[in-house]
Amino acid sequence: MATEIRVPTLGESVTEATIARWMKSVGDTIATDEPLVELETDKVSIEVPAPAAGTLDEIAVQEGETVEVGALLGMIAAGDGAGKAKPETSQAGESSSGTKETQEATMAGGGKIVEVNVPSAGESVTEAQVGEIYKKVGDAVKTDEAILELETDKAAQEVMSPVDGVITEMVVASGDEVEVGALLLRIEQGASAGAAAPKADKPAEKEAPAAKKDDDGGRPPAPSAQKMMTEKGMKASDVAGSGKDGQVLKGDVLAALEGGAPSSPAEKPKAARPASPAEDGEREERVKMTRLRQTIARRLKDAQDTAAMLTTFNEVDMTAVMEMRKKYKELFEKKHGVKLGFMGFFTKAVCHALKEIPAVNAEIDGTDIIYKNFCHIGVAVGTDRGLVVPVVRDADQMSIAEVEKEIGRLGLAARDGKLSMADMQGGTFTISNGGVYGSLMSTPILNAPQSGILGMHKIQERPMVVGGQIVIRPMMYLALSYDHRIVDGKEAVTFLVRIKDVLEDPERLVLDL
Template sequence: MATEVTVPTLGESITEATLGEWLKQPGDAVAADEPIASLETDKVSVEVPSPVAGTMGEHKVQPGDTVNVGAVIASIEAGDAAPKQAEAPAPASTTSPQEQAAGPAPAPTPSEPTAEAPANVDAAALSPSVRRAILEHGVDPATIKGSGKDGRITKDDVVAAASAKPAAPAPTPAPAATAAPATGGERLEERVRMTRLRQTIAKRLKEAQDTAALLTTFNDVDMTAVIEARAKYKELFEKKHGVKLGFMGFFVKAACMALKDIPSVNAQIDGDEIVYHDYADISVAVSAPQGLVVPVIRDADKMSVAQVEKTIGDFGRRAKDGSLKMEEMKGGTFTISNGGVFGSLMSTPIINPPQSAVLGLHRIEDRAVVVDGQVVVRPMMYLALSYDHRLIDGREAVTFLVALKNAIEDPTRILIDL
C-alpha cells in the first residue's frame, strides 16, 4: 500500500514553493521522518520528511516545478527497498583473433569529465549546482568532506576542495613541427531558472530602489582597540561561552547603542506615519548556498556580546544546511551586512524593506593615517550607511556613524553604555 507525500504547511501567507531537488530516488529505502526532497520558498529551503518508513515510490513532480501546499509530490511504498540486481557477468568476447592480437583498446583519457559521480558517491545526493561545480573544478567528490546537513556536499565544499588541490604540473610543450593549428572552441551557454529565493531577492531589492530615496554615507573606523581586545580575551571568551569572539558582536552592540541615540535610523515609514521602535531587532545578512538570507537577532539591545555571537554562529550553520525557519527571518528593524568577509573594500548596500537603513561593513586593511600629528599605520575599515532619505536626514546618518565609530574605537563605551 502506497502512502502519499504532500507539500507541508510552509508558513503564514505562503501557499506555494518550488521543488529544489529530490534527496531520494525511486527504489531507495527511506525511514520515517527522513528528508526525501527540498522545497524552495521565498525565504528558505524546507525539507520534506517521509511520513512513513518504506521504499521511495514515484516522483509526481520534477525539480523546478511549482507546487502548492497540500499537493501530492510523491508516494512511499510499504516494505523494504528492492534488492539491487547482481552485477551481470561480462559478455563473451566477440573480437576477432586479429583484434585480440593487436592488444586491448586504449583506455579513455581522464581529461574528459563525465557527469557521473564515482561509485562510492551517491550521485542522487548531489544537487545540480554541486554536480556542475564538480565538473567545472575537476575534483573527485569522494575526497570531499561535506559540511551540509547529514554530511551532504555543498557547492562551497567543492570550491574549497578545488582551491586546496595542488596545481597540476605544466605539460611538456610538443615540438613546433607537430603542433596542431589552434581552432576556436565551441562557445557554450547555459540557462538556469532562477530559484524562488533569488527571484524574491531581486524583487525586494528593486522595490527598495523604486520606493525609497536611497543615499549612502561613509566613514572609517580604526579597529586597533577591538583587535587588541579580541586577541587578549578570545581564548578565555571561548572557554567560558563555548563560542569564538568575532567582530560582529562588537558591531551589533555598538549599533544598538547608536540606534538609541538616533531613533529614526531604527524606524520605518508606514503610509503617512513613522513607526518608531523601542527595541532593536538586528537583521544580519548571512550567505547561504541558495543566496543571501537575513535572519533576525531579536532584542539584540538586551543581549550580551556572547549571546550575540552564539546567535550569529547558529544562524550561519543553519543557513548552510537550509534549516532556518521562516519566522526567524521576519521583522527586523535594522540590518548589518558584512561584505568584508569576502574582501569588499567599499560598497553601497541596499536597505531591506520596510527597514530604513542598513550598515555595510568591509575588510580591514592597514592604512597610513594621521594621529596626533604623526603618520602611523593602523588597521582601518570603511563603514557605509545606506538609508531612506525620506525619513533620515544626512545629519542623523552622520551622527549615527560617528557614534558607532566612537564605540568601536573605544570598546569601553559599550560596557558602560556611553
C-alpha cells in the same frame, strides 16, 4: 448525524474566497480527508477536505460565489463512506484519481500507502519550487530521512520521510512549482527495496474534463481573476498562472499589472530578449531563476524604486577591538563556548546608536512613521542559494556572548538551508559584512521596509596621522545606506559617528556611554 463543511482559516490577511469548483455532487459517497471543493483566494487556491466520511447531502454555495472564512459550504450525511469513495475524474480531476491510485497501490503491495505533501512553510508562504531530489522511485527510506528539497521565496527546506518504507511514486520533478498541501510522492510503509511495485517518476498529467479546459489546454482562470482581466482588457496569455495546472489566480493578475503587463488590448507585452547569434547560443546555458533568487531581485529593485536611498561613509580604527579580542579570546571561548568575533561588537554598537537615533530604526507605513522600541538586527548571510537575512531578535537585550551564539546558530542554519520563517521575520535594521569577501567599499541596498543598513568592509592597514605622527592602523570603511524620506543627513552621519566612537573605545559599551 450530519457534519458541516465550512470555509477554513485562509491566513491572517485573507477573509474571503471564491468557490472555484466542486469536486463532488450531492449524493456522492466520500471518505474522510477526500478533497470536496476548491477555494480560490487572492493569493492561492486550496482544496477543502471532507471532515468526515459519509454522503454529500447538501451544497450550500455554488461555483463562482464568494464566501467568508467560517461560512457553511455544505453538509455531509453520516454513512459508511470511508474507503468507498469512487473517484470521478469528470469532477474531481487529478485529486480524485490520486485517491484511486492510493487504493490500487495498497491492494497491490499489501502495505499502507503514505502520501507526502508540501508542508506549510509559514503564514505568508503559499507555494514553493522543487529543488534537488535526493531519492528516486524504488529507493528505501527511513523515518526522518531527507527525500527532496523545496525552495520558497524566503528559504529552502528539506522534506523528510514520515515513515520507513519504499518510494512507489514521485509526482514532481526538480524545478516544478507546487502549492502548500500539494502531493509530492507516495511511500509504501514497511516495504523493502524491490518489494514494492513502483510507478513511473512523474507520470503524464491526467486529463481534466474537457469542459474545464481553456484554449491553451490548462484550467480556466479563477472567477475573480477572469473578472479583473476583463476589466483591464487582458487575456489569460498575458498572465503567468501560478495555480494548479497553470490556472491564473487574482494574485497573478495583480502581479502582472504591477510588473507592467498590458492594461488594454492596444498595449503589447514587453518584447522577449533577442536571440543570440548561433555561434554564441551554442555556448550559452539558460537556467530558470530559483524562487529565492527571483524574490531577492524583486525586493532589491523595489527598495530602489520606493526609498529615497542615500549612502554616507566613515572609517573606524579597529585597533581597540582587535586588541580586546586578542586579550580575551581564549577566556571568552572557554567560558561561553563560542569564538569572540567582530559581529558581536558591531551588533551591540548598532543597538547603542539606534537608541540615540530612533529614526534609523523606524519604518514608513503610508503617511505614518512606526518607531520600533526594540532592536531586531538582521545579519545578511551569503549562501550558494542566494542572500538571506536571518534576524537576531532583541539584540539590544543580549550580551556580546549571546549575540555571537545566536549569529553562529543562524549562520549555520542558513548554510544548511534550515532557516525557519521565524528566523527571518521582523528585522528593524540590517548589517551586511562584505569584508569577509574582501570588499573595501560598497553601497548596500536597503532591506525594505527597513530604513537603514550598515555595510562592514575589509580591515586594511593604512598610514594614519595620530597626535601629529604617522602610524600604521587597521582601518575599516563603514557605509550606512538610509531612507532619506525618514532619516535626515544629520541623523545618518551622527548614527555612523556613534558606531565609530563605540568601536574605537569599546568600554563605552560596558558603561553605556
